[in-house]
Amino acid sequence: MWPIIHKLGSPKWFYTMSGRWLPFLWGSGALLIIAGSVWGLAFAPPDYQQGDSFRIIYVHVPAAILAQSCFAMMAVCSVIFLVWRIKLADMAAGAAAPFGAAMTFSALFSGALWGVPTWGTWWVWDARLTSMLLMLFIYLGIMALRGAFASRDGGARAAAILTLVGVINLPIIKYSVVWWNTLHQGATFSITEKPAMPASMWLPLLLMVLGFYLLFAAVTIARTRNEIIRRQPSARWVRALAQGGRNGL
Amino acid sequence: MAFDSLADFWAMNGYAVYVWPAFAVVLGSLVAFALASVVEQRRLLRHVAALERREARRPGRTAAADEEVS
Secondary structure, eight states, rough: OHHHHHTTTOOHHHHHHHHHHHHHHHHHHHHHHHHHIIIIIIISSSTTBBBGGGGGGGHHHHHHHHHHHHHHHHHHHHHHHHHHHHHHHHHHHHHHHHHHHHHHHHHHHHHHHHEEEEEOOOOOOOOHHHHHHHHHHHHHHHHHHHHHHHHHHHHHHHHHHHHHTTOOOOOOOHHHHSSSSOOOOOOEEEEEEESSSSSHHHHHHHHHHHHHHHHHHHHHHHHHHHHHHHHOSSSSHHHHHHHEEEEEE | SSSSHHHHHHHHGGTTHHHHHHHHHHHHHHHHHHHHHHHHHHHHHHHHHHHHHHHHOOOOOGGGGGSSOO
């Protein structure tokens, strides 16, 4: 058991293994997003009430889903780091945070643009919107806290603890449209129910969500790899990597 | 295609000012993250290679290598 965990937590092993997956993740993610965008923008039928403004769904929903999934991933990494002191988990959490913040901002921004023609306002203090705005501030707080400590380990622990405190916001976001009477509509996708849209509308959305997940994985892995190099520029294998040029890229 | 003409597509039947900026910001941030991570990796590896060359020239002074790459 322990040798496996140590191997998984080894930066060198991670760097080598992830180098093999990375081209596949970049390629398939980009392909799905291009296909989903073209399909959603040009070929999906317009909504019978919202017309063509509904096409914002193809970036709004994936961004919102990824904003929350990224936070959940950071919370898992934080537990692994705090309990087993595996530094790679901390590096991955740190690498994911800016992407999560960008996706939260993206969801809020595209939602505001969607709100103008459909709700008649770009912002309301309803439970879904407010809890998403709160998550943006928690993301920014985690990133600021990490850099505010003199010792890296202190910053890493503080960021991990704030991440675990912030997890309470995830169920609030998810159930905000159920618990409160919100202007925001309910969930688009559900595991137990059939989508309330025809396949020609939800299939491109599914492609987008999958593509966003693949790109999230690629970005987080690539940024974690950079953090590994940044932290151990003197390691012999990192030196060999820099000399060899294309090794492990 | 769900539009009658290419002009209708670009105009999104009147919703262009909402649809296109939404796509630009969301997809643009994905592209920015992808490009930035690749550029940063190149920069870091170049920096490590420069450290290696500097130490090869002055074998006695390796302390600098323990500093992190910023």
